[in-house]
Amino acid sequence: MADTARPSPASPPRLLVVDDDADMLRLLSMRLTAAGYHVSAVGSAEAALAQLAIERPQLVLSDVRLPGRDGLALFDEIRTRHPSLPVILLTAHGTIPDAVEATARGVFTYLTKPYDGKELLDKIAQALALSAPPAPAGPTDERWRAGLISRSSRMAELLAEARMIARSDASVLLRGDSGTGKEMLARTIHGASPRAARPFIAVNCGAIPEALLESELFGHMKGAFTDAVANHKGLFQAADGGTLLLDEIGDMPPALQVKLLRVLQEHAVRPLGSSQSVPVDVRILSATHRDLDAAMAAGQFREDLYYRLNVVTLTLPPLAERREDIALLANHFLHKLAGKYGRRLSGFAPEALKALTTAAWPGNVRQLYNVVEQVCALSTTPLVPLALVQRALRVPSIEVLTYAEAKQRFERDYLVGLLKLTDGNVADAARLADRNRTEFYRLLQKHELTPGHFKADPVAEGRHD
Structure with a gap:
């Protein structure tokens, strides 16, 4: 959290701090100002609501115990007026049950007094990251990677390496679990390469029956087999001058592995039924979620082909290991899909976004896209509610206890x-x-x-x- 605890000095987020204890209010203001935030400090719920009417902050930090209207009532009022505004509560031991109940109603989190300074800054940074809208495109944005939405340092390193590799013709093996975005990364590499103006073609080697895959890749001549009623150019010829992605290469049958190796060595394909080879200039990217080292050890994947394909390896992390990207991706998908379903959607309710960022995501980015598409199709309110996200995630809305x-x-x-x-x-x-x-x-x-x-x-x- 060290990277997120301190905001950019260029545009410090505005925080509204509410506490009737003048010393505590002063201490909080000093700590948060020193951390780089713009702080407005008030001593009551009524003053907080008046301040909200003048200037809307990006987060409210409030004590639960306040004179007159307490912090929980203040949260309810904020929720009515500004449903997407995150609220963090500070609570003494006696009000913990109330604070716990409040988190079930949508409070981002609560911290007990005396609070831990680092934990406070971490929670504020998390809340701001979750509620932040997608960053608008600016002059420094790079169009080559426009399809890969990310703010995580791990993805930044991966993309920097991908851009450097894109300039060469080296074969690249993309590893990663299903749904992590291997094809999207392959398209990004193609888009950043000198071949960007030529075709990009992707084929799933595990989705096409073995009898058809050879013809699909290398082409066939009329009469090569019963249904070959005309000459057919294969995907290697279709991708000539461009890039061919062999997705799920680990599922390619052994007999075809031999023929693929020959194509890579000779830079030419021989269509089925032909006695002539056709030169091709194709950059090969391959992708797999399988452990190819284990497949080689089991005799299921050729070692010589592996080293031909694996000149460079790029590994995409699971979505659960880049959680700072979940809110960014979810909002990006939401705005992208809202038009498709004719919905006027402004975002996710805070507790809905929190549920998304803490989910397991075994299906990675593909699963996140499917979940967002489902809530887009079903949402009847501008802010997508928690119950709809839970339904899409197949999480029970009632608490399940032992x-x-x-x-x-x-x-x-x-x-x-x-x-x-x-x-x-x-x-x-x-x-x-x-x-x-x-x-x-x-x-x-x-x-x-x-x-x-x-x-x-x-x-x-x-x-x-």
Whole structure:
């Protein structure tokens, strides 16, 4: 998080800090200003709402305990007026349950007092990164990589290497899990190469039956086989002068591996049924999600072909290892797909975006695109809600607890209900529960419940507003 904790001095994000403790407010303002943020500090929820009407910040940091309208009520009002504005709550020990409930309602996160300075800056940076819209194209943007949306340092290094490799004719092996964007990276390399004006053709070696793949790659002459009613140029000839991507090369049958190796060595193809070879000038990019080293060891992939294809290797990271790109990609896909489905969508609700950035993503960028397409098709509000994202991710909208957790929660809620009913009178509560007082006290101690907090006292009552 060291890279994200300090904003760019050119355009510091604006934060609104709310706390009725003047010393705490001063300390927070000094710390956040020193970290490079533009800070507005106010001492009440009413002052915060007035400030919001004058100038909208990019994040609100508020104490839960405030005079008059508390931090939770302030959050509710902010959510009504500015549904995409992230809110972080600072809470004392006694208000943790309220803060936990608030996160379920859409608060970005909460921190307990005394807060950890580094954690505070990290959470602010995360919230700002999640809520930031896609960066507008500027004069420094590079069109060659326009299809690859990323802000992660890992992807930046990969793209720098890809651009350097693009200038040569070296064969490149693209590794990475399914859905990480290997074909997109191949197109990017082609677009940055001297061959950019010539064809880019991709073929999935695992999706075409072996009997057809040879003809598809190398072409055939009329009468070469029963259905060959005319001459057919293969993909090597179609890509002449350009780039050919052999996707899922690890699934290529062994017999075809031999013929492919010959084409790479001779720079010529011999169509089926022909006695003549046709010269071709094609740059080969190949991609696989399989472990080719293991395939070679098992005799399923030719070692000599492997070294022909693997002059340079580029490995795409899984989406889960570049989480800083998830919000950027999700918003990019949302704006791209909104027109397709005739929706006027402005973005994701904060808790929906948080769910996206914390999901497992076994299907990587392809899965993210599919999820965004589904919510685009179904959303009826400008901001995509959490429930729709959960549905697309196939995450239950209800909390699933283990039996032990459910029992623990029920037991605590039951005790709280009894203490409220009896105004904190342990003897009466124990009698209603049909338990002796010693056992009842043990249960209260187990759940850290203090009977005195439940007495009909205005101060204590105010604690639960």
